[in-house]
Amino acid sequence: MLQRCERVSLRVTMLKLAFCLALLTLNNAYADSYSSNSKRVVSIGGSVTEIVYALGEQNRLVARDSTSSYPVEATELPDVGYMRALSPEGVLSIGPGLIIAEEGSGPRETIDLLNEASIPFITIPDTFSREGIIAKVVAVGEALGVQTQAARLSKKINAELTAAEEKSRLYNGVRKKVLFILSTRGGKILASGQNTAADSIIKMAGGINAISEFSGYKPLSDESITVAAPDVIMMMDRGGDHVIANEKLFAKPSISTTPAAKTKSVIRMNGLYLLGFGPRTASAVGDLHTALYPE
Numbered sequence: 001m002l003q004r005c006e007r008v009s010l011r012v013t014m015l016k017l018a019f020c021l022a023l024l025t026l027n028n029a030y031a032d033s034y035s036s037n038s039k040r041v042v043s044i045g046g047s048v049t050e051i052v053y054a055l056g057e058q059n060r061l062v063a064r065d066s067t068s069s070y071p072v073e074a075t076e077l078p079d080v081g082y083m084r085a086l087s088p089e090g091v092l093s094i095g096p097g098l099i100i101a102e103e104g105s106g107p108r109e110t111i112d113l114l115n116e117a118s119i120p121f122i123t124i125p126d127t128f129s130r131e132g133i134i135a136k137v138v139a140v141g142e143a144l145g146v147q148t149q150a151a152r153l154s155k156k157i158n159a160e161l162t163a164a165e166e167k168s169r170l171y172n173g174v175r176k177k178v179l180f181i182l183s184t185r186g187g188k189i190l191a192s193g194q195n196t197a198a199d200s201i202i203k204m205a206g207g208i209n210a211i212s213e214f215s216g217y218k219p220l221s222d223e224s225i226t227v228a229a230p231d232v233i234m235m236m237d238r239g240g241d242h243v244i245a246n247e248k249l250f251a252k253p254s255i256s257t258t259p260a261a262k263t264k265s266v267i268r269m270n271g272l273y274l275l276g277f278g279p280r281t282a283s284a285v286g287d288l289h290t291a292l293y294p295e
Contacts, residue, residue, distance in 0.1 A: 039059075039060045039097065040060070040062045040094070040095060040096050040097040040098070041057075041060045041061050041062065041096065041097070041098045041099075041100060041144070042061070042062060042063045042064070042080060042091060042094055042096040042098070042099045042100070043061055043063075043064050043065070043068060043100050043101075044064070044065045044068075044080075044083050044086070044099065044100065044101035044102060044105045045065065045067060045068070045083050045101060045102025045104075045105060045124070045126075046065075046067040046068045046069060046070065046102075046272040046276050046278070047102060047126070047136065047272075047276040047277055047278030047279075048068075048100055048101065048102050048124055048136075048140060048278075049061070049064050049065075049068035049070075049074050050068075050070055050071070050272075050276065050278040050279050050280065051136065051137055051140045051153075051278055051279060052100070052140065052144070053071055053073075053074065054137075054153055054278075054279040055137075055140065055141060055144065055146055055149045055150060055153060056149060057144050057146060057149075058073070058074075060144070061074070061077055062077070062078070062094055062095070062096065063077055063078040063079070063080050063091075063094040063096070064077045064078075064079065064080070065079065065080055065081060065082060065083045065086070065105075066079050066081060066082045066083070067082065067083050067272065069272055070272055070273070070280075078094060080094065083101070083102060083104070083105045083106075084104060084105065084106055084107070085106075085107070086105065086106065086107070086110045087110060088109075088110045088113040088114060088117075091110070091114060092114070092117060092119075096119055097119070097120075098119070098120050098122070098143070099114065099119060099120065099121045099122065100122050100124060100140060100143050100144075101121065101122070101123055101124065102123075102124050102126050103123055103124060103125050103126040104126060105123070122139075122143045124136055124139045124140055124143070125139065126277070127277075128195075128196070128197045128199075128200035128201075128277055129200060129277075130158065130161040130162070130165065130204075132277060133157060133161065133277050133278065133279075133281055134154045134157065134158055136277070136278070137150050137153050137154045137157060137279075138150050138151075138154060141153070141154075153279070157279060157281075157282065160282035160283075161281060161282045161285070163282070164204070164282040164283075164285040164286045164289070165204055165285065167286070167289065168204060168205050168206030168285065168289050169206070171206045171289070171293055173293060175206065175207060175208050176207050176208065176231040176232050176292050176293070177207070177208045177209075177210040177228070177229065177230045177231050177232070178202045178207040178208065178209060178210055178230060178231070178232045178233075178234050178267075178292070179191055179210040179211065179225070179228060179230035179232070179233050179234065179258075179260065180192040180196075180198035180199075180202065180209070180234045180235070181233060181234070181235050182198070182217050182235075182236075184244050184249070184252075188219045188220075189219065189220045189225060189252075189254055189255075190217055190218070190219050190220075191211055191217065191218070191219075191220050191225075192209065192211065192216075192217055193209075193211045193212070193213065193214040193215050193216055193217070193218060194209065194211075194212060194214070194215045195215040195216065196215070196216060196217065197274075197275040197276075197277060198234070198274075198275060200277075201274060201275060201277075201281075201284065201285065201288060202234070202288075204281075204285045205285050205286075205288035205289040205292060206289050206292065206293065207232070207288075207292050210228040210229070210230040210231075211224075211228055220254070221254075222253055222254035225254040225255065225257075225258065226254070226257050226258070228258075229258055229259055230258050230259065230260045231259045231260055231263075231265060232260050232265045232266070232267060232292060233249065233255070233258075233260045233265065233266045233267070234266070234267045234268075234269075234288075235266065235267070235268050236268065236269065236270070236271035236274065236275075237268035237269055237270055237271070238270075238271060246264065246266055249266065250264060250266075267288070267291045267292070269284070269287070269288065269291075274288070
């Protein structure tokens with residue numbers, strides 16, 4: 001009887017051990033899967049992607065959106081489409097474990113579907129200021145779980161931006177009025193008013209936004225441009241059907257009467273560099289200031 005009890009006890013112990021081993025194997029497999037998925041990051045928004053690279057976490061990226069064109073290595077990643085016109089199928093086909101998206105990404109229907117698929121979707125605030133850039137870096141760092149690296153990067157960026165803005169503030173010459181033109185398609189001048197990325201970068205570089213009557217981007221009448229009398233035209237340096245040669249730009253009746261046309265003053269800069277408000281913004285502020293006020 002004693003030997004039988006011992007055999008039964010041994011069998012129960014072995015069964016318990018086998019069950020524990022199986023459970024441990026399943027838990028490890030789940031942990032490995034979770035760990036693997038957590039490393040599969042999709043970044044949406046050019047500045048978000050730049051921050052991921054600046055934090056040294058680019059090895060976790062498996063895809064990016066079409067606005068993420070810097071650094072050049074990012075363009076080798078699969079492209080899930082334009083940040084404001086994402087399709088759930090395009091994003092899900094990558095098998096992401098985490099999506100970090102700049103504020104304004106969408107549409108809302110796509111975000112809702114991704115949330116229903118239980119994929120973490122973290123929205124990063126986008127404010128056009130030094131404080132906004134720092135907050136963006138901190139938010140991306142928290143999303144990736146690299147707060148220490150984010151703190152170091154924030155400190156570096158804050159020092160660079162403070163120095164760039166201080167240089168602009170100390171300029172004692174006549175401040176130039178800048179008209180930022182987003183587009184000339186269809187013969188209409190679509191320009192930046194207040195509270196835009198263009199408005200903020202102009203002011204940070206020591207310029208004056210020539211348009212102060214409205215916020216956002218709106219078409220301008222010929223009369224409005226004449227009254228604004230910009231000293232400088234600023235545009236994004238890009239190709240395709242958005243580009244317009246300087247001679248055609250200054251030949252437009254609405255532009256031809258401005259001080260900018262008389263001096264043929266136009267500044268073209270890469271859109272993401274100029275308006276991205278990310279790790280390179282201090283350099284963009286410095287370059288724009290130099291272009292506005294060459295020594």
